[in-house]
Amino acid sequence: MSVPREDGLNSNRNEGADNLNPAENSDYELMHIFNIMLEYFGPRGWWPGETIFEVCVGAILTQSVSWKNVMKAIGNLKKAGLLEFDDMYMASDEVIEQCIIPAMYYRMKTKKLKAFLRHVAEKHNGHLVKMFTRDRDSLRKELLGIYGIGPETADSIILYAAQKPIFVVDTYTKRIFSRLGIFKEEVTYDQMQDYFMKRLYPDVPLYNEYHALLTGIGNRFCSIKKPKCIECPLNEKCNYLV
DNA sequence: GCCCAGGGGGCTC
DNA sequence: GAGCCCCATGGG
Numbered sequence: 001m002s003v004p005r006e007d008g009l010n011s012n013r014n015e016g017a018d019n020l021n022p023a024e025n026s027d028y029e030l031m032h033i034f035n036i037m038l039e040y041f042g043p044r045g046w047w048p049g050e051t052i053f054e055v056c057v058g059a060i061l062t063q064s065v066s067w068k069n070v071m072k073a074i075g076n077l078k079k080a081g082l083l084e085f086d087d088m089y090m091a092s093d094e095v096i097e098q099c100i101i102p103a104m105y106y107r108m109k110t111k112k113l114k115a116f117l118r119h120v121a122e123k124h125n126g127h128l129v130k131m132f133t134r135d136r137d138s139l140r141k142e143l144l145g146i147y148g149i150g151p152e153t154a155d156s157i158i159l160y161a162a163q164k165p166i167f168v169v170d171t172y173t174k175r176i177f178s179r180l181g182i183f184k185e186e187v188t189y190d191q192m193q194d195y196f197m198k199r200l201y202p203d204v205p206l207y208n209e210y211h212a213l214l215t216g217i218g219n220r221f222c223s224i225k226k227p228k229c230i231e232c233p234l235n236e237k238c239n240y241l242v
Numbered sequence: 243g244c245c246c247a248g249g250g251g252g253c254t255c
Numbered sequence: 256g257a258g259c260c261c262c263a264t265g266g267g
Contacts, residue, residue, distance in 0.1 A: 064249045069247085
């Protein structure tokens with residue numbers, strides 16, 4: 001009888017690897033996966049966003065929605081002249097709602113954007129850069145205290161806007177690494193994040209690119225139903241192949 | 243017409 | 256704290 005693991009990993013991960021350092025072994029594996037994706041896509045140059053404010057807005061708008069829809073919403077906001085902190089802060093809910101309809105849940109997301117803006121205005125005088133001078137862990141705690149910002153959104157803002165090394169995981173990460181046989185289905189966000197951060201050198205460009213590449217695999221090949229395993233560059237390492 | 247797509251909050255027990 | 260529901264558009 002094997003004892004169920006509490007770290008969300010499949011129990012057979014390190015079988016036959018007793019003479020190897022598990023961390024080194026896993027690190028090699030993670031970098032191998034990374035290199036396969038990088039070779040396929042090339043550097044992806046994420047996060048899409050011209051300013052740190054735009055990155056924060058995108059991080060909220062992309063919740064549970066594909067990036068294509070977010071781009072339309074961002075375009076509308078830009079056209080309406082709302083992609084500056086003060087302008088969006090002063091805008092009415094109705095105007096913001098109209099702009100972000102393509103990003104779905106537009107009323108909820110307007111509330112979330114406003115909550116974020118209000119927080120930055122009240123606590124940091126409206127200066128994102130000032131908020132980002134906080135160290136990574138206290139910044140994360142602060143962001144998680146804002147209405148509408150959960151772990152993934154907080155981590156996206158920390159990595160892509162504040163440029164601090166934190167590994168962003170999402171449903172793509174979970175699906176891909178479950179199908180690769182590395183995560184169990186019931187793995188939690190924190191377990192996944194720990195897994196990567198214990199095995200990858202804390203480097204902003206690496207974390208940035210890794211998440212971007214996983215996103216590419218996720219929406220190009222690794223959909224819930226009808227995944228395109230035949231065409232997927234990771235299929236040789238994957239045991240999901242159908 | 244149906245299904246699904248990069249989350250998070252709120253409620254119940 | 257797990258398990259549910261809600262939000263609510265647009266493309267395939």
